[in-house]
Amino acid sequence: MCKYPQSVCIFIAVILFVMPAIIKKRKLLLLASVCFLAGFGSCNQASSTNQQTKDSVNKPALKLLGSSENESVAFKQNIDTTKSTIYLTFDDGPQKGTIGCYNTCKTLGIKASFFMVGLHQNIKSDGKQLVSMIRNGYPEFLLTNHSYTHAKDKYKDFYHHPQAALIDFLSAQDSLKVAKKIVRLPGNRAWVRANDITSSHLVSGVAHLLDSSGYNVIGWDLEWNFSHKTGRPIQTAEKLAAQVDSAFAHQNMHIRKHLVILTHDRIFQRPADSLSLAKFIGLLKTNPNYVFETVDHLPGLKN
Numbered sequence: 001m002c003k004y005p006q007s008v009c010i011f012i013a014v015i016l017f018v019m020p021a022i023i024k025k026r027k028l029l030l031l032a033s034v035c036f037l038a039g040f041g042s043c044n045q046a047s048s049t050n051q052q053t054k055d056s057v058n059k060p061a062l063k064l065l066g067s068s069e070n071e072s073v074a075f076k077q078n079i080d081t082t083k084s085t086i087y088l089t090f091d092d093g094p095q096k097g098t099i100g101c102y103n104t105c106k107t108l109g110i111k112a113s114f115f116m117v118g119l120h121q122n123i124k125s126d127g128k129q130l131v132s133m134i135r136n137g138y139p140e141f142l143l144t145n146h147s148y149t150h151a152k153d154k155y156k157d158f159y160h161h162p163q164a165a166l167i168d169f170l171s172a173q174d175s176l177k178v179a180k181k182i183v184r185l186p187g188n189r190a191w192v193r194a195n196d197i198t199s200s201h202l203v204s205g206v207a208h209l210l211d212s213s214g215y216n217v218i219g220w221d222l223e224w225n226f227s228h229k230t231g232r233p234i235q236t237a238e239k240l241a242a243q244v245d246s247a248f249a250h251q252n253m254h255i256r257k258h259l260v261i262l263t264h265d266r267i268f269q270r271p272a273d274s275l276s277l278a279k280f281i282g283l284l285k286t287n288p289n290y291v292f293e294t295v296d297h298l299p300g301l302k303n
């Protein structure tokens with residue numbers, strides 16, 4: 001680093017140039033020339049070193065900025081980087097089986113989300129009671145929107161009319177009194193979050209309409225399948241728990257470290273199947289790295 005400014009070096013040199021004229025000594029003239037050249041050169045070198053120092057300081061600073069940006073995003077998205085989060089979701093309620101699923105989760109102290117259907121609330125005698133039980137169960141339970149008609153199970157026709165489909169979701173939101181703008185498409189695992197629309201061509205129209213209306217759409221990563229013949233679960237509790245472990249081991253999910261499991265209330269209406277649900281939850285609870293959350297805690301959702 002240059003100790004003196006370049007102007008000081010020049011000033012000293014000029015003084016030394018002038019002095020020989022006064023005291024008439026040639027040796028001093030030579031000394032002045034050397035001083036001028038050395039001073040000018042060292043300042044230029046120092047200036048170049050200064051630039052290098054600035055650059056080498058800037059590089060780590062940029063790295064730090066990147067790191068703090070990541071931390072800031074993690075903070076905003078409420079990501080606990082030390083845990084693997086499981087979102088247990090029950091679709092199509094209120095149905096036979098809803099109360100059993102609610103009781104099992106409550107007894108075992110885990111959080112769960114219920115994607116409910118407006119029409120099912122209105123045709124079931126205790127529909128409104130079951131829906132309000134879930135709605136009032138927050139933050140342990142979350143009520144979410146699974147459409148009003150469930151597309152009448154004619155998905156192609158439903159999704160070919162995106163405006164009508166949007167109105168169907170808005171009707172369910174109003175009828176079920178859903179607090180958060182979170183929906184799941186009937187028969188489709190599309191995702192819509194703040195900066196993410198992942199959908200097939202079939203549902204792309206309604207996915208974009210829901211997005212521009214401020215809604216999040218939640219798909220799923222792993223399903224507890226059921227037999228369409230018997231209406232009962234296919235995987236055993238042990239098999240499904242192993243699938244959960246494998247999904248986390250391979251990070252085979254839409255959002256890293258956040259696993260959404262789809263199942264249906266109605267497949268647990270028999271006592272043996274309800275026990276299977278309890279066993280599955282119990283197996284996951286033995287892993288200290290697993291935590292259960294409701295889907296409003298998924299990272300990257302619009303408020």
Ligand SMILES: [Zn+2]
Pocket residue numbers: 091092146150186187
């Ligand atoms: Zn459904």
